[in-house]
Amino acid sequence: MSSLTASGLSRLLGEWNAGATPGYRELADVVRLLVLDGRVALDTALPSERALSEALGVSRTMVTAAYGLLREQGFLTGGQGSRSRTRIPRLTPAGTTLFTGPARNDPALTAPGLAAPEGLIDLAYASLPASGEVVHRAFAAALTELPALLPGFGYDALGLLPLREAVAARYTAAGAPTTAGQIMVTSGAQHALNIILRSLAGRQDRVLVEHPSYPNALDAIRAAGCRPVPVAFSAGPGTGTRGARAHGALAGAAQAWDMAALQAVLQQQRPRLAYVVPDFHNPTGQLMPDLQRRHLVRAAAAAGTVLVVDETLRELNLDGVETAPVAAFSPAVVTIGSLSKSHWGGLRTGWIRASEDLVQRFAAARTSLDLGGPLMEQLAAAHLVRALDEPLPARIAALRDSRAALLELLAGHLPEWEATYPSGGLSAWCRLPAPISTALTVIAPDFGIRLAAGPRFGIGGAFERYLRVPFTLPPDKLEAAVLALRSAQDRLEAAPQLRRTLKSAPAVAIA
Template sequence: MAPSLGAAALSRLLGPWNRGSGPAYRGLADVLRLLILDGRVPLDTALPSERSLSSALEVSRTTVTAAYSSLREQGFLSSGQGSRGRTRIPENTTFGRALYGPRPAAGGAQVAPGLTAPEGLVDLAYSALPASGEVVHRAFAAALTELPALLPGFGYDALGLLPLRQAIADRYSAAGAPTQPSQIMVTSGAQHALTIIIRALADRQDRILVEHPSYPNALDAVRAAHCRPVPVAFTDNGWDLPALESALAQQRPTIAYVIPDFHNPTGMIMPDSQRRRLARAAAAAGTVLVADETLRELNLDGVPSTPMAAFGKTVVSIGSLSKSHWGGLRTGWIRASEPMIQRFASTRTALDLGGPVMEQLAAAHLVRALDEPLPALLDMLRGNRAALLALLQDHLPEWETAVPAGGLSVWCRLPTPISTALTVIAPDYGIRLAAGPRFGVGGAFERNLRLPFTLPPEKLEAAVLALKAARDRLDAAPQLRRSLTHAPAVAIA
């Protein structure tokens, strides 16, 4: 069943739309178009009938009819049956090209993404930190002394070493989600974990509910499995629980993938009351709720929360040391019921036969002392966050930002849809960016940009000044902005 939007829900999204002096239908069409481009109204969603929307907005039906007609003429609404057209993005626009795919490079080959920024570029596509050096080194030194005892064995273990699984289980139990080691499987990072989960649970063309925006690599994993993402948009205040509940009830997706602590890219945290509602709605729909908690430890404002697993027996949780300690560890995990873990283990053997033993021994030490590097790390990130927000206010005051409660990045809203164009010219100014549409489905988020605050203040200042210079160039040459429609392929973390 394709998604649909009721009149009351759309009215809430529209807000105070009729503020201008022009015709009401034009103002309505303009706000609806922005909601589609920003991903607040997902693509292929049936809008309310003209009659029901005019009643909800307390305007004449003629106003709604004219607004819908304008959107159809511009290519943002299909003709559909009757008056319930479906949202779309016209193919002959920047946004449409992002939806229907990038134009092949010269010779017909796609440009392969680089894993790191070229020499001399400040990398703002990666939202990641260098290693907690001394802590990580000490863990590996301890692991080296423990390794000889394991050498007589085969070294393969699809579930992971018991000491590490025990340490992870103890962390969940202490946080309010009682867990046994048999409910943990160690993976080679969070992305590996999500790939295993999707392979085990979903078939081709199955629906997977995702937040909108969401983590680009998670969206890539959904597409790689040939599943269909069902995007549910954020509101200005975070998760839209009525919309999530409606999508779960109507679409009944196989999996729902969410990032409750702390959402990437917005840095928001889901309140426990919403976690409880979401877990209940997913269970009622027969949907496996997958909670990515990779950023959970980066709680900059000390907001209390309970792991999603505490609110439902069928919840599957993903964790990792990549953001709290170092991406180079490649250590993540899945927490689920014992039968589900066994199912994941059976699926995993088609991908690999287990993780490296030395890294798991070191990871066990890191998890048992997980809080040791966090105070200094969080202090540094708070300072970087404050520096970035102040720099944006000073040099790009028209860019809207909100203070993220945690995580590693700020999600900026731009006054004009220039995210891709900025990304294309950014290397000319010494920086590398991840375009806003990489965080969405169907070319949305051209008016957004994720900026990490993982760099020291002096590098953040250089980056913001470079952003301002690139923005000024685009403002001075509107024709350039219109021609830069294909962002370079880059790896994003």
């Protein structure tokens, strides 16, 4: 179980005592927001009343009253005199449905894996269309090479050697010397993570995750019977830029990895695995600096934790900030890569980079899932990886324009939203003016859009005040989407009864 020291909670609270209401209420309000925003993970033991009162320089009576109020509201468990643990209250009984209507009951809007119906702007997917001519040319070349493979059986759990050599060469050029024997080709990044979990983690094993994190990764961890251990992002200087207006339209909240919290959880809980997305974090678009990468690698090694790094978005470096692959700091790092975000999700081609011993272990575990990927796609992928930089300059330039357009539209039409400035990737993480993320998601189809609710990116109902908004659409579509968001929020403001939180966010396909 994780715990928070008095000094750690004091640092997260910041300037909490504005004097507008009684001190115990202000203290309780800020702690509650920290829990709802995911900055204090669920099931975390808070410091004792005495320790916190000493750290904050306030009376113990004030802290006792604040904790008591949080217990009444359902945000803390435990009684006075014992370590209180954070939780999210259940506001509605199981099975309650607050919204009805044909659009909201359409299976295509809620069933995982199904695309949105024609005419609906899909903001649940943070993905790009294919880099057209480049992908087509790669498949045309692959078609001429396919006959050489036809005499064989067509099964290869490790993947085609030319593709593994091309991927290894990319890592070597980036500062992480790699051989083809350290690469296993998979059917995308999600497939790679499932193989890793099946190979290295057992039921009830702990897996450290960032909070928020990629929903499909959280689903895979739960499906493997593992217990995700969330570590919240910390809010750095300039936290929360209202409407992304500071420094012009391209500013945003400076959220970063809380290395002290990561190291504490690794030391206290010694999870079997740690799954992180340092390039660029999904959903926030943040980039982990090299110094933090080095500290993370050392902390994981000291805890005996296998560090699993998802680099699916690494190539979408919009601001050109250079970092080394995490694998450059340790041969023990397991890395996941993919062409899904840089080139096209339809390729379904990814890979795992690890030690040769681990790669052989992954290949053995894979045979219970499949016997290898399709060879035609791998032939094409080898061409794409060898010329990986060809489509990227134009894609990145277009994404920069769309990022700027989205942040300007949010500032103009939803100025009360706070958008984290994404230095890369495909989406912005937006803090909403109220805990309405699920409600927005449920009514969004009535306004022509599909959303992924904030709680899908967290554990235990956190992030009701957040929404991921991709900037993968052209500016005109982004404008229509933001206007639809404005209309949906206006609807909620006009009908306060719709603001209640559902038991869980609707299940939608998320990429």
